[in-house]
Amino acid sequence: MDFLPLFHSLQGRTVLVVGGGDVALRKARLLASAGARLRVVAPRVHDALQALATELRMRPYAGADLDGVALAVAATDDTPLNATVSAQAQARCIPVNVVDSPSLCSVVFPAIVDRSPLVVAVGSGGHAPVLARLVRAKIETWLPARYGQLAELGRQFRGRVKARLPGVQQRRVFWEDTFQGAVAEAVFAGQPDQARRLLDAQLAQAAPRRLGEVYWIGAGPCDPDLLTFRALRLMQQADVVLHDAAVPAAIVDLCRRDADRIALAQPCRGEMLAGLARQGKRVLRLAAGAAPWQGDATLDVLAAQGIVFQVVPGVAAHSVNLPPSA
Numbered sequence: 001m002d003f004l005p006l007f008h009s010l011q012g013r014t015v016l017v018v019g020g021g022d023v024a025l026r027k028a029r030l031l032a033s034a035g036a037r038l039r040v041v042a043p044r045v046h047d048a049l050q051a052l053a054t055e056l057r058m059r060p061y062a063g064a065d066l067d068g069v070a071l072a073v074a075a076t077d078d079t080p081l082n083a084t085v086s087a088q089a090q091a092r093c094i095p096v097n098v099v100d101s102p103s104l105c106s107v108v109f110p111a112i113v114d115r116s117p118l119v120v121a122v123g124s125g126g127h128a129p130v131l132a133r134l135v136r137a138k139i140e141t142w143l144p145a146r147y148g149q150l151a152e153l154g155r156q157f158r159g160r161v162k163a164r165l166p167g168v169q170q171r172r173v174f175w176e177d178t179f180q181g182a183v184a185e186a187v188f189a190g191q192p193d194q195a196r197r198l199l200d201a202q203l204a205q206a207a208p209r210r211l212g213e214v215y216w217i218g219a220g221p222c223d224p225d226l227l228t229f230r231a232l233r234l235m236q237q238a239d240v241v242l243h244d245a246a247v248p249a250a251i252v253d254l255c256r257r258d259a260d261r262i263a264l265a266q267p268c269r270g271e272m273l274a275g276l277a278r279q280g281k282r283v284l285r286l287a288a289g290a291a292p293w294q295g296d297a298t299l300d301v302l303a304a305q306g307i308v309f310q311v312v313p314g315v316a317a318h319s320v321n322l323p324p325s326a
Helices: 022-033 047-052 079-091 129-142 147-164 168-179 182-188 192-205 229-237 270-278 298-304
Strands: 014-018 037-041 055-057 071-074 096-098 111-115 118-122 213-218 240-244 260-264 282-287 308-312
Touching (some): 022 037, 022 047, 022 071, 079 096, 111 147, 118 147, 147 192, 168 182, 168 192, 182 192, 213 229, 213 270, 229 282, 229 308, 240 270, 270 282, 298 308
Parallel strands (some): 014 037, 014 071, 071 096, 213 282, 213 308
8 A cells, every 4th residue: 555544643733734725724624623733834824724723924934834743734836835845844754745746745635534533534545536535425325423422432431341351352342242233223323321221231241252253254266346245244353364375365355454364274173263262262264165164074073162153155156157148
């Protein structure tokens, strides 16, 4: 990727905005919504931008304007000036964004879906901002407005859950159940008090998970677009991923980013899967084919040891290339 997505805390920190027109105003509004203190520098400044500025310097830019800033934004139509701001900021290790000039940026502004405290950012490395905005529009329709309330509820209970469930993996499972179950539905239905009561009850009954489970997923013909919704959901839940060499990186990368990944050089034995599950882990066995477990004794081993497992068939290769109907 060209840029690593990060979320930058600007609460109470000074951001330099070089430019005083409409483009600078749009950036300033976004920065102000993130709690930044705005130092605006330009010979002429839009009235609305003046109202947002914490420091207003109505003169040409000078290198000293970078003193003490956490971020610099060049939003002028003067290409040499923008290049100067970029070079001087980067020389001082200050993140810098130059509007409509990705080559001069060390950071870029993404398209944002704001369900604070839940925020989704979509970027194109500055090369296709219109496409990023179109993707953002799609995400806007997928995320109900009350997702922000659900995230806020999680913030309120986070300390209590950590005290009740000291293990990271235990907490992860608890929150996954919470955000996909009755608590979430109560929030979406506009019943925050009911959601809080449900979460209180769920937390009171929570106990450390002793045994994990195993997911055996058939990757079919190994085309990421042909994975089932169920397979994708379990891939995002797994704590450990064991995958065959035949499964391409494009599919393995769809698994949870922080999951442990083990590339198998030889067949995976049931005892290995059972051992990981006994540690309380959710173990994903990812193999090419529609039903790779057929003729394998692994599932018998798991059943004999009381390990819960799921199998998810992949798409059969012969069904992908069906001849067109007459």
